[in-house]
Amino acid sequence: MKAKRRLLSAGIAAAMLLCGAPAYPRIIDGVVALVNDEPITFSEVREEVAGGLGVPLGDADAYLREERDTAAVLRWINALVEAALVRKELAKKGSAVADAEVDKAIGSVRKANNVDEAQFIEILAREGLTPAAYRNRIRWQLERGAIVRALKHREVTVTEDEVRAYYRENAERFARGGQVRLETMLFPIPEGESAEEAVVRARFAAQQALASLPPGRPLADGIGVARAAFPAVELFAGDFLPEEDLLPEMRREIARLRSGERSGPFPGEHGVYIVRVVERRGGTPREFREVMDILAEEMTDRRSEKAYADIIEELKRSASIDVRL
Secondary structure, three states: OOOOOOOOOHHHHHHHHHOOOOOOOOOOOOEEEEEOOEEEEHHHHHHHHHHHHOOOHHHHHHHHHHOOOHHHHHHHHHHHHHHHHHHHHHHHOOOOOOHHHHHHHHHHHHHHHOOOHHHHHHHHHHOOOOHHHHHHHHHHHHHHHHHHHHHHHHHHOOOHHHHHHHHHHOHHHHEEOOEEEEEEEEEEOOOOOOHHHHHHHHHHHHHHHHHOOOOOOOHHHHHHHHHHHOOOOEEEEOOOEEHHHOOHHHHHHHOOOOOOOEOOOEEOOOEEEEEEEEEEEOOEEOOHHHHHHHHHHHHHHHHHHHHHHHHHHHHHHOOOEEEOO
């Protein structure tokens, strides 16, 4: 195993690039990492941030240049390191994701939403995504699935008995007419010319707040971090409410959450939200057959996440990784 991390100042890194750096078949605008001698550039990190947060490239560039938390920047670089390792391994096994597969997946999304290309681009723009950024996101989803199938297929396969047991553990999530008590963090977005800038700041702040919270902790523990980045943030911890009274986008999010779990940032009627399910009560459970397919897919996804983490750990142990900041 040869894994190393060197943290270099921008000046030292630039000097190294000018002094005997190898030639690559693309323009090197500043190398932030080498993965088995393959470069990851600043532009790639900027594109990763833009796609991940749904913000323009210029805003992603400003975020990276102004961010003082090295760990926050390293999280974005690490995502690209993982992608490079996965693509190399898939290519070695003859299982690389072809452009045609990406095209097919995007076509399926458009078909499911019954939109033409122009409408689809407009929808992406509202989410802060370019077609290229969305394509990269789809490719990465396909590659994650491909590497898990190639290396850990048996570990992620679920049986009907396992799904039934999972249903019993999660029956509260599928009750009709139930009530839920939530903790909600809202990053309000004002109307007018400043709305787009506020959305960018809200998404940054939401990501920072989540990164500061260990799993299972209340959102209140992250309000200080959120407020430092977005002073207008609000925190609500109300009483039980009927689930049908919640905003549609909030119902979709909490349907995936057990009690104690929290969502990622998502857009809503008044801004960007993060929700945490504190507790559920009441309601009539749905029949197992009604939710069996949903639960089987969810179980597979959870197992795939674990399998993927194990794969990445194994790949990193045998890789040469040099991160430069």
